[in-house]
Amino acid sequence: MVMLSERRIAEVVGERVVLLWERGPGYRNGLTAALVEIVSAQDEGFSDRHRRERVKRIIERLGAQLPVQQGDS
Amino acid sequence: MRLIRARVRNFKLLEDVELEFSTKRNQPLTVIRAENGSGKTSLLYAFQWAFHGASGLPAMARDLRLTSTATPFGQATTVSVTIEFQITDHLGNSARYRLIRSIVETPTAEDAFDRQPEQIRLLRITAKGEDPVASADATIRAWLPDELRDVFFTDGDSVQTFISGQIGARQRQSRVQDAIRDLLGIDRFRTAASDIEAAYRSLRAEAAKSGGRNTSNLESMLEEAVRQIDLAVADLAKLRERQANMAEQRARWDRELRGMRGIGELDEINSRIERAEKERDRLERERSAALVRMRDSLKSEDYSWEFMNVKLRSGVGVLADLADRRIIPGASVEVLADRLELGECICGASLEPRSEHREHVERLLEEQRGVSESLQRLTELSHLARRADAEEQRRRESSRAFPHTAAQLRQEFTEASDGLRAKALELEQLKLLRGSIDERLVRDLTSRIEGVDAKIAQAHQEIGAKEVELELARERQTVQEEALDAAQKEARVSKEVALKRDVAQDLTNLAADVLRVLEGDYVRRVSERMNSLFMEIVGTPDDPLRRDFGSELFARVHIDGAFNICIDTFDGRRLDPDFELNGASKRALTLSFIWSLMEVSGATAPRMIDTPLGMVSGGVKLRMLDAITTPPADTLPEFQVILFLTRAELRDAENLIDGRAGAIMTLSCSEHYPIDLVHSWGSDYPVSRICSCDHRQSCRMCARHYDGLHGVVFQNTAGILK
Secondary structure (H helix, E strand, C coil): CCCCCHHHHHHHHHHHHHHHHHCCCHHHHHHHHHHHHHHHHHHHHCHHHHHHHHHHHHHHHHHHHHHHHHCCC | CCCEEEEEEEEECCCEEECCCEEECCCCCEEEEEECCHHHHHHHHHHHHHHHHHHHHHCHHCCCCCCCCCCCCCCEEEEEEEEEEEECCCCCCCEEEEEEEEEEEEECCCCCCCEEECCCEEEEEEEEEEEEEHHHHHHHHCCCHHHHHHHEEEEEHHHHHHCCCCCCCCHHHHHHHHHHHHHHHHHHHHHHHHHHHHHHHHHHHHHHCCCCCCCCHHHHHHHHHHHHHHHHHHHHHHCCCCCCCHHHHHHHHHHHHHHHHHHHHHHHHHHHHHHHHHHHHHHHHHHHHHHHHHHHHHHHHHHHHHHHHHHHHHHHHHHHHHCCCCCCCCCCCCHHHHHHHHHHHCCCCCCEEEEEHHHHHHHHHHHHHHCCCHHHHHHHHHHHHHHHHHHHHHHHHCCCCCCHHHHHHHHHHHCCCCCCCCHHHHHHHHHHEEEEEEEEHHHHHHHHHHHHHHHHHHHHHHHHHHHHHHHHHHHHHHHHHHHHHHHHHHHHHHHHHHHHHHHHHHHHHHHHHHHHHHHHHHHHHHHHHHHHHHHHHHCCCCCCHHCCCCCCCEEEEEEEECCEEEEEEEECCEEEECCCHHHHHHHHHHHHHHHHHHHHHHHHHHEEECCCCCCCCHHHHHHHHHHHCCCCCCCCCCCEEEEECCCHHHCCHHHHHHEEEEEEEEEEEHCCCCCCCCCCCCCCCCCEEEEECCCCCEEECCCEHHHHHHHHHHHHCCCCCC
């Protein structure tokens, strides 16, 4: 995305996910990537329902990875 | 987005114009030198149309022809703009694209035309060729939002009116706010946060619904079942061990008992003695009975017959001899007469009339009538003897015969006597055997064995009961394991949902947090950077050029909480941008705002501005140009600035342009000959073309009569690009 670039989003998110330090870097990176992906997906012009389903899938994917990532701090 | 090159065909007077943009990080500026009426605005519109379609054009231009007014009526002309650019994502991956927007337009009258639908193609350029990108318009909108086209493609007048001009405060505020929200992605983030919040609510409800049974109770029950099984197994083992010990003890006692007796069980011996005695008594009775019967037989008729048998046979013989000698017929007349009358002989033969036997008897009767009385007696005796002999014969032939009875009785007596002797011997042996056993010890051992047998039987029962108990406990264990397994699966599902809910919650919090950062920190950064740039452009208080503004009052510009751009003075006033800012200040403020916003947001879209430096001169112009063309710091993303500048705007800024511009071209229009252009192009219709002349030179196409005033040198070597 040209607007607040994904890199800048990642920077902003990266500053905030320090708060989630106890979850480990894998989780923080996953959370950052998920948020960037969700925000980027806003540009694709899909319906609310479609977007929210997609967000849920992203969250579920991240949730499925979480047990693995919890131990990598 | 970084523009690489572009080609515009048949757009207004731009018959066929090709542009090459500077792509150098340290020279972000591309200059298109063009005087008024040369096609700058057309070129700007061409880019707006290419990226955004008809909706990208200013309202007043949407209903106008795209083709040149010189195009003959009825001539279908293809208008097209091709732009090649590069997109770099946040990971540094770059890709080249080619955008082609075209339309076929046919002028039908002075201001009338027919248009076919617009065609747009977006191609991704790869080493193997060009791959079409689906949803070209949507993809382009993602890179360059429609609502920000005024920020990316604008002109000096628009820049000047961005924060002032003929719009109300609310509209101005909205424009600034929209720019901030769009460039910082605040709305995008807000929608994303809303989507995440919705997903979070959904997952939270799902987690609450699934809940997941607490497995601890089931685990406790299962542990209890396992504990009971362990106890039952231990009890069973003890019982079996006890039973085995008792069986072993019993076997020892049994061996001792058997070893002591040597030959068998005392009770069995006693029992055998008892049975033998009973048998002996029975045989005794049988022998006595046989003896009694033998005595009785001697008193019987049979015995009498047997006893007189010899004498009878002797008498029968004598009498038979007398009869043979005819001394007797021993029958009397009366007898014979009676027999004849009865029709049966004394011998039993039939005496039917005219039978030979009857005739014989009748003759005898006649003979007998003359015999003596003695003979009569002998005859009678003979008859009697013969009857007795016949009777004796019948008895002998029947089982009642004495010899037969006597033999049977003898046998019975003998058997009973033999049995008695055998039993007497057996009894004697058994009693001897019994006499050899220690009956007290036997009784004791037997009692112990009986006792242990009872205990073994009881243990067996207990083992059976314990086995049933164990089996039930195992069944309970199985049931509880299944229940626990189901509950654990349920709990696992619930845990997964809870995990997703937690992720959604983290994302929700994070998005809200980021949103606060964007609306707070980032807006503040934009505000501070805008102030810095603005002050840089207007100059420091001791700068003599500052007086150009006539506004040495500027203390600070900033964005307030309502997204208003505010200008504060040293004397504590807040200026009205509509009435208290001159044109240069307005341009400086708008450019400072746009530049700071794009810098803070990291937006990489090109900034294309037509005649930005109009109404600006002197040091302000230089500082403004310097401010908007300064190469980005290493930590900031690169950007492009494409400025359409007149010779007047370029004047005095040549040296700065030398350093900042990576590409310079000159756009001219044939219509300007002969008034402004030195040379005729020989064109039959008005057309705009571009040449490679930079800000210091001119050629046969772009040379103007007043170039000398701007220090432009004619160089015949410069050429026409298109």
